[in-house]
Amino acid sequence: MEIKAPDAFSGGRTPSFEESARESLADTQLRRNLGKATQTIRRKRAVAVEEMPDWEQLREAGRALKERTLRHLDEYLLQLEESVKRAGGRVHWARDAEEANGIIAGIAKSHKAREVVKVKSIATDETKLNEHLEGEGIEAFETDLAELIIQLAGETSSHILVPAIHKNRSEIRELFMRKLGARGLSDDPPDLANVARLYLREKFLGAKVGISGANFAVAETGTVCVVESEGNGRMCTTLPPVLVTLMGIEKVIPTWRDYEVFMQLLPRSSTAERMNPYTSFWTGVSEGDGPQEFHLVLMDNGRTEVLADEIGRQTLNCIRCSACLNVCPVYERTGGHAYNSVYPGPIGAILTPQLVGIGRPGSDSLPYASSLCGACYEVCPVKINIPEVLIHLRGKVVRHKQDEGSIKGKLDPENVAMKAMAKTFSDRRLYEGAQRAARIGQWPLARGGTIHRLPGRLAGWTEARELKPVPEQTFREWWRSRNGSAKDSSGAGA
Amino acid sequence: MVEVEERLGERLLGGGRVTTAREEILRRIRRATHDVPKDEHPGDVSVERGYRNRDDAPREEIVARFAERVAEYEATVHRVSEDKLPRAIAEACERRGIKQLVIPPGLPEGWVPDGIELLRDGASMRLSNEELDWSDGVLTGCALGISQTGTIVLTVGEAQGRRALTLLPDYHLCVVREEQVVGLVPEAFAQLEEALKGERRAITFISGPSATSDIELNRVEGVHGPRTLEVLIAG
Numbered sequence: 001m002e003i004k005a006p007d008a009f010s011g012g013r014t015p016s017f018e019e020s021a022r023e024s025l026a027d028t029q030l031r032r033n034l035g036k037a038t039q040t041i042r043r044k045r046a047v048a049v050e051e052m053p054d055w056e057q058l059r060e061a062g063r064a065l066k067e068r069t070l071r072h073l074d075e076y077l078l079q080l081e082e083s084v085k086r087a088g089g090r091v092h093w094a095r096d097a098e099e100a101n102g103i104i105a106g107i108a109k110s111h112k113a114r115e116v117v118k119v120k121s122i123a124t125d126e127t128k129l130n131e132h133l134e135g136e137g138i139e140a141f142e143t144d145l146a147e148l149i150i151q152l153a154g155e156t157s158s159h160i161l162v163p164a165i166h167k168n169r170s171e172i173r174e175l176f177m178r179k180l181g182a183r184g185l186s187d188d189p190p191d192l193a194n195v196a197r198l199y200l201r202e203k204f205l206g207a208k209v210g211i212s213g214a215n216f217a218v219a220e221t222g223t224v225c226v227v228e229s230e231g232n233g234r235m236c237t238t239l240p241p242v243l244v245t246l247m248g249i250e251k252v253i254p255t256w257r258d259y260e261v262f263m264q265l266l267p268r269s270s271t272a273e274r275m276n277p278y279t280s281f282w283t284g285v286s287e288g289d290g291p292q293e294f295h296l297v298l299m300d301n302g303r304t305e306v307l308a309d310e311i312g313r314q315t316l317n318c319i320r321c322s323a324c325l326n327v328c329p330v331y332e333r334t335g336g337h338a339y340n341s342v343y344p345g346p347i348g349a350i351l352t353p354q355l356v357g358i359g360r361p362g363s364d365s366l367p368y369a370s371s372l373c374g375a376c377y378e379v380c381p382v383k384i385n386i387p388e389v390l391i392h393l394r395g396k397v398v399r400h401k402q403d404e405g406s407i408k409g410k411l412d413p414e415n416v417a418m419k420a421m422a423k424t425f426s427d428r429r430l431y432e433g434a435q436r437a438a439r440i441g442q443w444p445l446a447r448g449g450t451i452h453r454l455p456g457r458l459a460g461w462t463e464a465r466e467l468k469p470v471p472e473q474t475f476r477e478w479w480r481s482r483n484g485s486a487k488d489s490s491g492a493g494a
Numbered sequence: 495m496v497e498v499e500e501r502l503g504e505r506l507l508g509g510g511r512v513t514t515a516r517e518e519i520l521r522r523i524r525r526a527t528h529d530v531p532k533d534e535h536p537g538d539v540s541v542e543r544g545y546r547n548r549d550d551a552p553r554e555e556i557v558a559r560f561a562e563r564v565a566e567y568e569a570t571v572h573r574v575s576e577d578k579l580p581r582a583i584a585e586a587c588e589r590r591g592i593k594q595l596v597i598p599p600g601l602p603e604g605w606v607p608d609g610i611e612l613l614r615d616g617a618s619m620r621l622s623n624e625e626l627d628w629s630d631g632v633l634t635g636c637a638l639g640i641s642q643t644g645t646i647v648l649t650v651g652e653a654q655g656r657r658a659l660t661l662l663p664d665y666h667l668c669v670v671r672e673e674q675v676v677g678l679v680p681e682a683f684a685q686l687e688e689a690l691k692g693e694r695r696a697i698t699f700i701s702g703p704s705a706t707s708d709i710e711l712n713r714v715e716g717v718h719g720p721r722t723l724e725v726l727i728a729g
Contacts, residue, residue: 037711057544068539071530074523087694093516145717146708162708169709189709193717200718205623221690223697231661231704231719238657239623249519254536256687260680261545263699267643274563275643275701278719280657283694288617289656290696300519308526 007156008341008352009097009126014362017349017369020338030166030335037165038325038332044272045323045379052268061261063383066317069254070307076219076252077298083222087284089294097127100299104129104211104244105136107295111242113138113209117200119226119236120144121213122160122320123246123299125342126355129211140211141203143232145196152179158336158344160322161270166335200232210240210291214247215319216262217296220255223283224296227266229276237280243291249298250307250316262319265381269321302355311392315350317382322347324376324386330369339366346376350389358393358400367393413457438470445469549641549677556641560675561727563644567702568715569723579669579728583607583633586667586724596621596632596663598655605633605669615655626658631665632720637689639675639727640682643701646670646725647682650695657696666703666720672729 006012024030049055069076081091094100108116116133118124118140130140130151142151146164150157153175157163164172173187182195212233217224224245226233237243253262259281267276285294306312325331325345336344340362341352349366356363367390376386401412410416424430445451451467453459461467473481549556557573565571574582584607587595594611606612613629615621626632635653636646646668648654653669660666676682686697704719715721 033710040711054545057542061541061543061545064539064541068536068541071527071534071539072536073527074520075536077520077523093519095515095518099515143718144708145706149708162711164708165711172709189712189714192709193706193714197717201627204718205627221694223690229704230706230717232717234657234661234698235718238661249523256690257680257683260683261543263683264545264679271707273701275640275645275699277567277700277702277705279699281690281697281699283690283696286650286693286695288620289650290658298519300522304519304522304526307523310529 006340008356008360008363010128014340014360016362016365017334017338017340018365020340021334021369024334024338029168031333033166033168034332034335037159037162038327041272041326045269045326048268048272048274051274052264058261058264059381059383062265062319062381063317065253065258065261066314066382069252070250070313070316073249073252073307076254077249079219080217080222080252080296081298083219084217084224084284084294084296085222087222088286089222089284089296092295092297094297094299094301096301097299100127100246100297100301101129101132103295103297104246105133105138107242107244108133108138108209109136111208113207113242115139115141115203115207116209116211117141117143117203117207117236117240118147118211119213119228119233120147120163121211121246122157122342123213123248124211125157126301127246127299129246141200141207143200143203143230143236144228145193145230145232148196148200149175152176156337157342159325160320160344160347161325162322166337200235204232204235204239207236207240209242209244210236212236212243212245214245214251214296215266216251216253216259217247218254218256218258219252221283223256223281225259225279225281227263227276227279229271229278231278234278234280237282238290241291242293242295244295244297246297246299249300249303250318266319266321269319269323269379269381302357305357306351306354309354309392312350312354312389314384315347315354315389317384318347318351319382320347321381323379323381327375327379329371329373329375334369339369341366346370346386346390347384350384350386350393353393353397358396359404364397364400367391367397432474432476435470435474439472442469545680546678547680549681551677553672556677557672557675557727557729560639560641560644560670561725563641564639564646564702564725565644567644567723568705568713569702569725571725571727573727573729576671576728579726580604580607582726583667583669586726587631590631590665590722590724592630592665594630595667596626596629596655596659598632598634598653598659600652600654601633601635602653615659621659623658623662626662629663631667631722632659632663633667633669634660635669635671636674637697638682638685639670640677640679641675642678645682645699645701647686648698648700649686649689650697651689657698660698660700661719664716664720665722665724666700667724667726668700669726669728672727675727 092103133140149164159165169187176182215227331345339348343351353363372387446469454462596613637649638647703715703723706717
């Protein structure tokens with residue numbers, strides 16, 4: 001397993017999906033854990049969704065609300081800022097990860113906090129906040145059970161919702177005994193959870209600063225929301241006197257009432273429950289209850305680049321439910337680490353390359369990590385057409401290679417082949433010539449009306465399927481011979 | 495105090511940089527959405543709310559479904575008549591061996607069982623987090639219940655107390671009156687709107703006891719919140 005491998009957001013070069021997937025596929029334990037987990041949750045989700053006669057109407061409302069928000073994002077963010085301030089909170093803006101980390105570390109330091117407690121937040125994984133805080137002498141404690149497991153193991157998340165999905169109970173038992181000094185521990189999940197409860201309770205009670213992400217924030221009222229299961233989210237957003245929330249700018253929703261849509265879509269899509277155990281909504285600070293100082297950090301970090309792409313824009317609809325991971329035949333086999341990003345699976349394959357920008361060999365490979373089967377689009381609660389964006393991004397990756405203008409880009413075999421093909425397909429004479437040439441060229445390959453194996457770089461195509469050879473006669477040739485005339489009547493509607 | 499923090503914040507962030515980031519992000523957004531017509535208002539982007547807004551089932555069915563769905567989360571549920579409520583509370587405490595109970599402000603005095611040490615939380619006498627942590631349990635009312643999802647909603651209101659009260663004790667005994675149960679999720683958000691816009695109090699949705707599925711997707715009750723949730727539906 002990669003230990004803190006560099007990912008798409010940590011700068012530096014990451015391996016391609018293909019390279020990493022090969023490694024993951026060789027890990028049979030990982031494949032077993034993943035297969036079991038994704039099958040279980042897929043089955044449960046289907047039941048939870050089937051119960052809802054108005055599921056499609058909710059999906060459509062969710063999509064439309066996101067569209068409304070994204071088209072007027074500037075207005076909604078300004079309204080959110082106003083509302084949070086009015087409710088006694090403070091709002092910060094961060095152009096990128098570095099700026100966000102700086103703001104958060106600054107707040108922690110101004111309170112002389114040496115330790116902070118964190119509730120699972122992918123935004124802070126994206127900014128590498130924990131590493132940054134460590135560099136400033138502040139220790140960040142992950143309090144979500146799965147996040148604690150991977151933090152103790154020194155690993156990275158492999159699933160949006162269940163980050164330690166790649167680990168089984170005996171691996172976790174061994175880790176807790178080694179790292180937390182737990183003695184005589186069984187591998188029974190309740191026993192393991194209890195160790196985490198005791199260890200973290202102390203941290204919750206002592207922490208001066210809590211750090212959270214946000215599932216949603218309402219522009220109209222300034223109400224921020226954290227959706228969770230364990231209660232660590234409630235702990236982090238209630239007990240420490242100071243609360244800092246980092247959210248991507250796309251998480252804003254227009255009105256309080258809009259929660260009625262998203263709070264129906266999210267739990268059923270993510271944990272396959274009618275409702276998740278705990279959801280906390282808070283509006284600024286309130287006297288005598290919870291933190292008396294609240295900071296909301298609004299972060300861009302590449303999101304406006306995604307917004308600028310009219311096809312890619314829908315990616316920002318994402319409410320991080322992870323339903324697309326669980327149904328993806330590719331994710332089910334490779335797991336999350338192969339994506340080399342805090343956002344794995346189908347959504348990661350479109351979000352990561354857009355956030356970090358096209359032109360990086362590692363993340364440029366992600367739009368190809370799909371068979372385009374469309375299962376992700378079908379389950380997406382906010383109707384992100386992931387296959388459409390995947391194809392759009394593949395086009396962008398190829399165009400980027402072409403535009404690079406370097407000799408390497410120009411001589412790229414795919415590039416050369418596609419250019420030749422485009423030319424052939426747009427010229428009838430060339431096209432018919434190519435057909436004739438193919439008929440001659442294929443005879444050593446075609447056996448019994450089928451091509452079983454293509455040579456050289458084309459071999460990949462026939463690895464898992466057969467190819468029909470070019471027929472002896474095309475329709476046009478047949479038509480011509482039927483009329484007994486070699487004269488071509490172009491444009492005659494043949 | 496605020497002033498000191500403002501100064502600290504500015505120094506740490508390098509003076510006027512805050513405004514710059516704000517303006518720059520807004521500028522980036524406007525550039526990115528240049529395809530949106532200048533005269534388009536957010537309301538012009540139509541949102542079809544074709545989903546169900548109200549559960550028209552008979553009251554009894556709505557309440558019964560609430561009881562059933564809360565129970566499916568591995569919470570203990572009892573339905574009792576209003577006059578038997580104090581007795582039911584006393585029995586629940588007895589069953590769990592509760593010796594002391596955290597009591598939020600505004601809890602009906604009639605509910606409080608005899609022979610149990612009471613830890614009263616109030617504006618003038620706030621219990622410390624440690625006291626809450628060491629207590630046996632907490633008894634509260636609620637703001638409303640949602641039948642569709644088996645959810646209890648707390649709004650830091652009367653008989654509910656501040657958020658920490660229902661978070662740190664290991665046992666939460668919650669009384670839901672039948673008339674507090676609404677049918678669907680949208681009905682709950684509509685009702686909560688008033689409370690939210692008035693006093694801006696925090697709102698907590700509770701659907702079963704604290705749980706995790708992080709270990710091989712096996713559901714385990716009680717990681718950080720109360721490990722036991724018991725609900726009395728009074729009507």
